[in-house]
Amino acid sequence: MLLLVLRLAWLNAYTLNSDESQHAHVAWAWTQGLLPYRDVFDNHGPLFGWLHAPLLKWLDGRADVLTWLRMAMQFWYLLALGATGWMARRLYGWRVAVVVMLVAGLFPRFFLVSGQFRTDDMWMALWLAGLAFVVGAPPRIWRYFLAGLLFGAALAVSQKTLVLLATTVIAALVIRLLRPVDAPRGGARCWLAGGLGVLVIPGIFLAWLAAHGVLTDAWYGLAGYNMGGQGKRHVVQQALWFVILSALLLVATVAETRRRALREFDWTMFLVLQGGLFLFLIWFVWPLITKQDFLPVLPTLVMAGGGWFSQRPWLNLRPRLRAGVLMVVLSAELFTIVCYAPPWEDALAKQRAELDVVLRYTDKTDTVMDAKGDSIFRARPYYPVLESLAMHRLRKGQMTDTIIDDMINSHTMVVMLRRFPHASARFVMLNFLPAGGGVGVAGRMLPTHEADQVIDVAVPGDYVLTDGNQRLRASLDGAPVADHWVVTRGTHHWKVEGGIPVALVWTQAFDRGWRPVPPALVDWR
Numbered sequence: 001m002l003l004l005v006l007r008l009a010w011l012n013a014y015t016l017n018s019d020e021s022q023h024a025h026v027a028w029a030w031t032q033g034l035l036p037y038r039d040v041f042d043n044h045g046p047l048f049g050w051l052h053a054p055l056l057k058w059l060d061g062r063a064d065v066l067t068w069l070r071m072a073m074q075f076w077y078l079l080a081l082g083a084t085g086w087m088a089r090r091l092y093g094w095r096v097a098v099v100v101m102l103v104a105g106l107f108p109r110f111f112l113v114s115g116q117f118r119t120d121d122m123w124m125a126l127w128l129a130g131l132a133f134v135v136g137a138p139p140r141i142w143r144y145f146l147a148g149l150l151f152g153a154a155l156a157v158s159q160k161t162l163v164l165l166a167t168t169v170i171a172a173l174v175i176r177l178l179r180p181v182d183a184p185r186g187g188a189r190c191w192l193a194g195g196l197g198v199l200v201i202p203g204i205f206l207a208w209l210a211a212h213g214v215l216t217d218a219w220y221g222l223a224g225y226n227m228g229g230q231g232k233r234h235v236v237q238q239a240l241w242f243v244i245l246s247a248l249l250l251v252a253t254v255a256e257t258r259r260r261a262l263r264e265f266d267w268t269m270f271l272v273l274q275g276g277l278f279l280f281l282i283w284f285v286w287p288l289i290t291k292q293d294f295l296p297v298l299p300t301l302v303m304a305g306g307g308w309f310s311q312r313p314w315l316n317l318r319p320r321l322r323a324g325v326l327m328v329v330l331s332a333e334l335f336t337i338v339c340y341a342p343p344w345e346d347a348l349a350k351q352r353a354e355l356d357v358v359l360r361y362t363d364k365t366d367t368v369m370d371a372k373g374d375s376i377f378r379a380r381p382y383y384p385v386l387e388s389l390a391m392h393r394l395r396k397g398q399m400t401d402t403i404i405d406d407m408i409n410s411h412t413m414v415v416m417l418r419r420f421p422h423a424s425a426r427f428v429m430l431n432f433l434p435a436g437g438g439v440g441v442a443g444r445m446l447p448t449h450e451a452d453q454v455i456d457v458a459v460p461g462d463y464v465l466t467d468g469n470q471r472l473r474a475s476l477d478g479a480p481v482a483d484h485w486v487v488t489r490g491t492h493h494w495k496v497e498g499g500i501p502v503a504l505v506w507t508q509a510f511d512r513g514w515r516p517v518p519p520a521l522v523d524w525r
Contacts, residue, residue: 007077007115010343011067012067012070012348012349014112014347016116016350016351017118018419019118019119019292020066021375021376024376025040025380027049027056028377030056031056035214036214037222043225044119045157045159046156055068056069063353065376070115072117073121076122079125079129080128080129083125083128085098085101099326103326103329103330103333104303109298112337112340113292120158123295126153127164134194135267147194155198160293163282163286170273174250174273175266176265241284242283242285249272256269268308279294282294351374354437355376358378358416361435362378362414362508364378366414367379367381369403369406369415370418371418381410386419387419412442412459413509414439414509415440432459433445433505435514442459443506445502446501449501459489460488462508464510466501466503466515466516467499468503476494478493481497502516
């Protein structure tokens with residue numbers, strides 16, 4: 001309850017991450033009958049978006065949508081900590097379990113990153129829940145099947161589950177081989193049941209994707225796109241560090257396991273070896289390191305470390321020292337969290353304001369050009385998302401920049417200028433006007449205020465001429481006088497009937513209250 005109260009106090013204070021809008025946009029696409037991988041880009045498993053689609057349908061059109069979506073993430077946070085506490089109670093008793101839940105729950109990276117709306121929250125919760133069925137429990141076929149089922153669900157959320165599975169199998173085999181010869185051993189049927197469970201949910205999604213004809217698109221999004229991304233620098237050196245550190249960890253694990261010489265499976269050393277191997281793989285082998293990659297192993301490493309620390313004889317003889325150590329650790333964690341993300345600051349304020357502008361000036365049928373789905377409730381004209389892998393490919397010429405053509409062909413009249421390639425960003429600067437924050441509306445400020453205006457229109461659409469407050473009547477290319485026009489791409493001649501023309505702007509935004517401000521008075525930040 002203490003952790004939940006803290007989580008709610010930080011609801012809007014978690015650092016905003018662009019992945020949040022991307023995941024929300026994909027979940028919204030499910031509600032519109034759009035297929036992931038074919039109609040909307042996604043490089044994550046389909047389970048997260050599909051499961052959270054009802055939330056996006058309920059929250060459709062709300063500028064504060066991310067606050068509510070973050071609220072939903074608290075379920076996965078509680079599930080992850082509950083599973084961790086469940087395992088710790090089996091292994092070390094309820095007192096250690098409470099300490100582990102507090103320390104893991106307040107671990108700064110875990111606390112802050114798992115508060116964002118992202119696939120990794122569900123991924124780590126499903127993984128830890130799967131472990132909770134088998135860690136410290138007698139081997140039973142049904143336990144391993146349910147664990148495998150949850151691992152498979154985690155795989156349907158993130159492909160990084162494959163790394164978790166690989167390190168888990170290696171760690172389990174090592175600890176199993178180190179047990180005394182006469183120690184009881186679980187049967188192969190448990191492992192077989194676990195393997196079968198892993199295949200169930202991914203198999204269902206594969207069949208569904210194949211039935212809808214998007215299996216090839218899914219393969220590109222889930223494997224081709226990610227594997228063909230930016231490589232790790234100093235590959236040989238990084239690989240050498242991985243081998244050295246993994247070998248040292250293995251040697252230390254073997255020595256400690258033999259010293260302990262437990263007849264039952266040594267779960268503490270298993271968690272240390274599995275978590276350590278996973279960390280080394282991410283640090284030194286995985287091509288792109290992100291903060292959320294470590295979520296599934298942080299609680300298990302805290303649990304293993306807490307369990308080992310609680311068994312120190314000198315600590316058990318000094319209860320005041322024990323309580324003091326705990327208070328120091330928790331205070332340090334909380335202090336770090338406050339320094340990194342003060343709870344009195346609203347990290348979502350700018351995002352809400354931008355989204356409010358987009359929703360106010362566009363309809364559901366309008367497209368909005370953004371980097372990764374920042375508009376959430378609007379379709380994008382450009383299929384790929386503009387994240388680090390895509391920007392790297394665009395710079396290297398490995399991916400075609402068709403943003404300008406796609407915007408023109410789809411009559412995109414609103415943009416959220418963030419993380420654009422240079423050519424596209426320049427096009428937006430020349431043909432869109434700031435409407436608040438990083439949002440731009442199609443239009444141009446006129447260099448002169450003459451009655452006769454020759455304007456080059458790059459984005460076709462419905463436009464009005466304005467003096468900054470009201471529409472102006474004018475003749476377009478010699479046609480009868482009107483107060484708005486559907487303008488094609490190209491150079492056009494307006495002859496104003498009366499008034500001082502200041503700007504040519506998109507009609508829909510103008511009718512909904514937006515007024516252009518001279519660029520000298522605003523910026524795109």
